[in-house]
Amino acid sequence: MKKFLAMALALCMIFALCAVASADDVKTYKVGVSIYQFTDNFMTLYRNEIENYFKSLETDSVKYEITMADGKNDMAEQTNQVQNFITQGMDVIILNLVQTSSADAVIDMVVDAGIPLVLINREPLAYDADGNTIDEAYEGILDNPTVCYVGADARQSGTFQGQMVLALDNKGDLNGDGKVSYIMIEGDPENIDAQYRTQFSIKALTDAGVEVEELFDQVGNWDQTKGQELCASALTQFGDKVEVVFCNNDAMALGAATAITAAGRTVGEDIYLYGVDALEEAVQLIKEGEMSGTVLNDAMGQSHAAVDVAIQLLNGEEIQNYYWVDYVMVDKAYAEANY
Numbered sequence: 001m002k003k004f005l006a007m008a009l010a011l012c013m014i015f016a017l018c019a020v021a022s023a024d025d026v027k028t029y030k031v032g033v034s035i036y037q038f039t040d041n042f043m044t045l046y047r048n049e050i051e052n053y054f055k056s057l058e059t060d061s062v063k064y065e066i067t068m069a070d071g072k073n074d075m076a077e078q079t080n081q082v083q084n085f086i087t088q089g090m091d092v093i094i095l096n097l098v099q100t101s102s103a104d105a106v107i108d109m110v111v112d113a114g115i116p117l118v119l120i121n122r123e124p125l126a127y128d129a130d131g132n133t134i135d136e137a138y139e140g141i142l143d144n145p146t147v148c149y150v151g152a153d154a155r156q157s158g159t160f161q162g163q164m165v166l167a168l169d170n171k172g173d174l175n176g177d178g179k180v181s182y183i184m185i186e187g188d189p190e191n192i193d194a195q196y197r198t199q200f201s202i203k204a205l206t207d208a209g210v211e212v213e214e215l216f217d218q219v220g221n222w223d224q225t226k227g228q229e230l231c232a233s234a235l236t237q238f239g240d241k242v243e244v245v246f247c248n249n250d251a252m253a254l255g256a257a258t259a260i261t262a263a264g265r266t267v268g269e270d271i272y273l274y275g276v277d278a279l280e281e282a283v284q285l286i287k288e289g290e291m292s293g294t295v296l297n298d299a300m301g302q303s304h305a306a307v308d309v310a311i312q313l314l315n316g317e318e319i320q321n322y323y324w325v326d327y328v329m330v331d332k333a334y335a336e337a338n339y
């Protein structure tokens with residue numbers, strides 16, 4: 001009986017030790033993510049994939065506890081969230097800035113707290129001594145070995161939009177008057193994506209020797225309802241003169257598509273419509289002929305790159321300061337073959 005008790009006790013001790021050892025073997029990293037605004041269509045795909053991908057990389061011994069915060073398009077709110085992340089002792093922060101002009105202040109806060117930082121989607125703009133933005137890498141990122149930016153070069157997306165117009169038989173000149181008359185519906189103008197897409201879509205046309213006429217250029221802040229309102233008002237104002245509608249993103253292009261139909265116009269016949277992002281609904285419209293094209297803004301590729309580098313930072317590995325993910329041109333043929 002004594003022997004039996006001794007054996008039972010020994011077994012219990014072994015089990016207890018194993019339990020302690022296995023609890024010790026599990027490392028849980030705390031990840032703070034703040035997105036500039038949850039209602040943004042594209043950033044919703046992006047943030048969902050950040051969570052999914054982190055979860056898919058968990059093992060028996062490594063877990064990720066993700067806190068996802070909505071910046072509500074309010075920089076003060078987002079600064080508070082970052083402060084909370086610091087107080088909560090996050091191991092890494094992933095940040096989609098509300099205002100890239102606040103990058104310096106936020107980077108300083110996070111770096112001073114000794115937390116690595118991955119900036120995504122909204123590229124902070126470099127500036128010269130006079131505060132004017134310049135086309136260079138951002139020192140606040142370059143100077144910090146634990147800070148990086150993951151994004152896509154918006155010049156490429158604008159250029160692809162223009163190239164899709166150039167690929168048309170009439171190069172976008174539906175009425176044969178020798179020029180392409182267009183309207184531009186822009187995203188948030190503080191955002192380099194909006195600035196570059198606006199500029200480079202048209203540059204692709206003019207670089208190819210095509211004459212252009214801007215009828216209308218207004219800010220729709222990446223928003224579908226705004227895109228619809230602006231396109232409707234441009235069509236009322238300029239009617240048949242409008243040959244091409246450029247939208248800086250698909251959400252606004254989806255709105256524009258509704259306005260185009262409501263105005264009795266037909267995409268591909270008497271007007272062309274382009275977006276960026278390749279949202280599922282937009283690709284569907286391209287297949288059905290109700291949008292002329294879009295550009296894939298690779299939410300999968302970018303979110304995976306952001307998570308991969310966040311994990312490298314958690315492991316104390318050396319990282320690059322910039323990671324770029326390519327855009328892909330999505331015309332009807334591409335949409336049909338790939339979606």
Ligand code: GAL
Nearest residue numbers: 040042043193222249277297
């Ligand atoms: C762009 C994207 C837009 C919007 C914006 C937010 O890259 O194309 O749809 O999500 O980012 O900053």
